[in-house]
Amino acid sequence: MDIRTQPLAAAPAPVLRADYAPPVWQVPEIALEFDLDPARTQVTGRLSVVRAGTGPLRLDGDGLTADAVSVDGVPADWTMDGDQLVIDLAGDAHLVEIRVTIAPEANTQLMGLYASDGLLCTQCEAEGFRRIMFFPDRPDVLARYAVRLVADRARYPVLLSNGDHVDSGTLPDGRHYADWRDPFPKPSYLFALVAGDLAVNRDSFVTGSGKVVELGIWVREHDLGRTGHAMHALKTAMAWDERVYGREYDLGVFNIVAVSDFNFGAMENKGLNIFNSRYVLADPDTATDQDYDAVATVVAHEYFHNWSGNRVTCRDWFQLSLKEGFTVFRDQQYSADQGSAAVKRIEDVRVLRAAQFPEDGGPLAHPIRPDSYIEISNFYTATIYNKGAEVIRMMHTMLGEAAFRAGSDLYFDRHDGTAATCEDFVAAMEDASGHDLGMFRLWYRQAGTPRVHAALDFDAPGGRARLRLQQVVPATPGQPDKQAMPMPLRIALFGEVSGTKLLPEQTVMLDGAHQEILFEGIGERPVLSINRGFSAPVTIESDRSAADLAFLSAHDDDPFARYEAMQQLMVDTLVDDVATGNADLTPVIAAVKATLADPALEPAFVAEAVLLPSEAYLGDQMPVVDPQAVTRAWDRLRGALGAELIADWRGVYAGMAAGGDSLEAAGKGMRRLRGVALGYIVASGAADGPALAAAQYEAAGTMTDRQTALSALAMTASAERDAAFAAFHARYADNGLVLDKWFQTQALAPRSDTIDVVERLARHPDFVMTNPNRLRSLVGAFAVNQRAFHDPSGRGYRFLGEMVVAIDRINPQTAAKLVPPLGRWSRFDAARGAMMRAELERVLGTEGLSKDVFEQVSKSLG
Incomplete structure (x- = not known):
């Protein structure tokens, strides 16, 4: 691809949290009418505006042109200030009517109103509503919405919007309409509509107060x-939120619509x-166990937003x-309650x-409440969420638990129907519990x-143990000097000889740079179990030996700490092998063997415990990442574990x-461990490895077993591999979601030729640049494949840079999210770092670069 370059443009002005000011005008009521058509949709908005400060009415737009503007029924004088429509109003309350025309089928950004596979649908978070109607598009302007949708009945028989359906009927020329009213005030980012030819799975839920809620998945x-x-996940989540948080659903209807083209996972628009x-x-043929769990988690997450996000929303986007x-915390609690809490905690920490x-640890580091941004969509990050x-x-x-529940109740009661801040949440926790969270x-x-x-x-003679803790918060961009942060560390001591807990677990509050804790009455050498349950999101560095870690992997009674001990033992061994090339692998092999032999452990936990940490995570433990040395060490340990065991x-x-096709937790756990075992058999170099994986592929009754076999074959150079990938494509060529797995599995393959495969796949007829899922499955997956992306030739960097530029012309949000792997250039050797940096500079010099990509690239360059 040819990338045109030009002198670097001036940086767009950042938005600063310190500049927040309340809105000058509020809009308590808005009526919207849509005459829907993919090529030409006419939108009429009637805004009841009320003065809240001094100044003109400023309405945000993005790519809009006003066809007509009136105030109180009279054509108005108005001007444009950039993308803002500005009206000088003398009084304190007015009815402003605006008509615009938009083209949903031309909206490849997938923000605002757009077309997807024959549907018309919306995505308004964070600032998409301004692509639909001129409006004060900020989360602290809350309005009650009345919406009329008008469309061709044959093409769009289903018309959905927020709130409750209040009326519908037919119109001349084969058209029809539907009226929706949302009685709860909401910010514009929660507005939604969907029009299309859809079928519905209907059900209902009876709330604790006896109200019947009609449910629909379209x-x-x-x-x-x-x-x-x-649907099952939705009803389970509704019951759980009532039981655990006392939150009952408020509308008479709750609808979910599935669309093919979407920048995010899902969106919590009120009632829709x-x-x-x-x-x-x-279903079992097309979804893995992991997919089933993801569906349940995301459905729950978006439902939980009805209170933590909708009824109480954000004052500004810095409070995201x-x-x-x-x-996310609420959906993690929910998922832990539905299956293995231990395995769920391990999965959450792995993602983190x-x-x-x-x-x-990189150039895009930011607090969970940032101080500035250029494009807010760039701050939908793992920091904000996880x-x-x-x-x-x-x-x-x-x-x-009790005080936290009291704090959440107080938070919801205080701020219901308003736009709140992070400070409001912490204050509610303080007031309900009596705890001072000032330093927190x-x-x-x-x-x-x-x-x-x-x-x-x-x-030993005194029977005492002394724990010394020291905390350092590293410098990050814009924050060179940090204060020590208070954190709860769950700690226990185990006897080296007895294997039992010497004292009850305690939670130590580390609230300074240094702290010492004295333990009395210790009769044998203790082994430290620290940050049990991952009670604080920190990195622990300790003086525990390989023997100590192996001991904890067999004796710790906290599942996460037991898993963590095994992982740390593996990391320490791999780091040593990267440095020396001949680390002793025996302790890891013995610990894994002991874990496999322990009948008390659930299969799902064993599967997590015996997996090697990723090559990327291993690289993060090194001062300078050497991808080739990491790959060598990782392959050596993985091969030894496979062969020796x-x-x-x-x-x-x-x-x-025996796990079969059961969707119960036990069946999922058995399939998970069976898949891990297959991976190690293939990695051992066993002559029958590819044939065994191919046989599983052919006999698979679930997508989990089929995908596991395909992943195992992906690492081989075998005829079975080629046959399985060809068969998979032939079977699922017309199913876009499953075909994403076909692309992703090849992009993640730990092979030396993966870059060649990925470049070919980018030219495949089924690779489409307009679908975010497909982009993430190939380009996104490849960029996190450390051994392939960091090929010494630099081809991986060039491929990603070209993709970012090409995608930016279509969908800037998706393009921007692909930039961070290049931004880690300073963590790698000089040659790779120079090539990564050069690619960033080439992207930055591209003509017409979006704000989204500009911000990510410029910050990555430092």
Whole structure:
């Protein structure tokens, strides 16, 4: 691809949190009428505006042209200031009417009103509503919406919007209309409509107060049979939110619509959630167990937003973690209650470490409440969501379940129907519990992952152990000097000889740079178990030996700490092997063997515990990442585990076949462990490895077993591999969601020729640049494949840079989210770093670059 360059343009002006000012005009009521057509949709808005300050009425627009503007029924004088429509109004209350015309089918950004596979649908968070109608498009302007949708009845038989359906009817020329009213005030980012030819899975839910809520999941007719799991998840989440948080649903209807083209996972629009279809559709033939879990989690997350995001929304976008961090924590609690809490905690921490820790350690580091942004869509990050959830979890740990529930109740009661701040949430927790969280607020202001060094000394004659803790918060862009942050660390000591807990677990509040804790009555050498349950989102550095870690992997009674000990043992061994090339692998092999042999452990936990940490995570432990050395060490340990324990893996593989196709937690866990065993058998170099994986592929009764076999074959150079990928494509060529797996599995393959494969796939007829799911499945997956992306030739960097530029012309949000892997250039050797930086500079010099990509690239360059 040819990338035209020009001298670097001046940076767009940032938005500053310190500049926040309340709105000059509020809009308590708005009536919208849509005459829907993919090429030419006419939108009429009637805004009841009320003065709240001094100044003209300023209405945000993005690419809009006003066809007509009137005030109180009289044509108005107005001007444009950039994209803002400005009207000088003398009085305190007026009715402003505006008509605009938009073209949904030309909207490739997928923000505002756009076309997707024959549907018309919306995405307005964060600033998409301004692409539909001139409006004060900010979250602290809350309005009650009355909406009329008009469309051709044959083409768009279903017309949906927020709130309750109040009327419908036919019109001349084969058209019809539907009227919707939302009685609850909401910001414009929660507005939604969908028009199309859709089938519905209907059900109902009876709330605790006895109200019947009509439920609907709307999809294409041929997808209707794959909506049962999502409906079950919705009803389960509604009951859980009433039981755990006392939150009852408020409208008479709750609708979900699945769309094929979507920048996000889903959107919590009031009463009308719009979902990426991958988080709605599931059946055993097309969805893995992981897909089933993701559907349940995302359905719950968006439903929970009805209170933590909709009824109480954000004052401004700097408060984004107020709704997202809290709601992620709530969906994590929910998912833990539905299955294995231990495995769920491990999965959550793995995601945090894979996505958020590198973000905290790179040029795009930001606090969970940022101070500035150029494009708000760039701040839908792992820091806002995942680290934000960990900060809420720490409050839950410090206050206890009862006090935390009292704080959340107070928060909802105080701020219902308003736009709140992160400070409001913390204040509610303080007032309900009596705890002072003053210093804890540092977690909202400071970026970076704290590093905690723990050293345990044992005085055998005195029967005492002394734990010394030291905390450092690394410098991040714009924040060179940090204060120590208070954090709860759950700690226990285990006897090296007895293998039992020497003292009850305690939660230590580390609230300074240094702290010492003295333990009395210790009769044998203690082994430290620290940050149990991952009680704080920090990196622990300790003086524990390989023997200590192996001991904890066999004896710790906290599942996460047991998993963590095994992972740390693997990391330490791999780091040593990267440096020396001949690390002793025996302790890891022995610990894995012992874990496989422990009948008390659930298969899902064993599967997590025996997996190697990713190559990317291993690289993060090194001062300078050497991808080739990491790959060599990783392959050596993985191959040794496979070969040395081949009999164990074969036994596990055979024994876990009893999982069958059950969707219960036990069945999922058995399939998971069976898949891990297959991966190690293939990695061992066993002659029958490819044939065994191919046989599983052919016999698979679920997508989980089929995908597991395909992933195992992907790492081989075998005829079975080629045959399986050809068969997979032939079977699922007409199913876009499953075809995404075909692209992704090849992009993630740990092979030396993956860059060649990915370049070919980018020219494949089924690779479409306009679909975000397809882009993420190929380009996004490839960019996190450390060994392939960092090919010494630099071809991986060039491929990603060209893709970013090409996608930016179509969908800037999706393009911007692909930039961060290049932004880690300073973590790599000089040659790779120079090539990555050069690619960023080339992208930055591209003519017509969007604000989204400009911000990501310019910050990545430093």
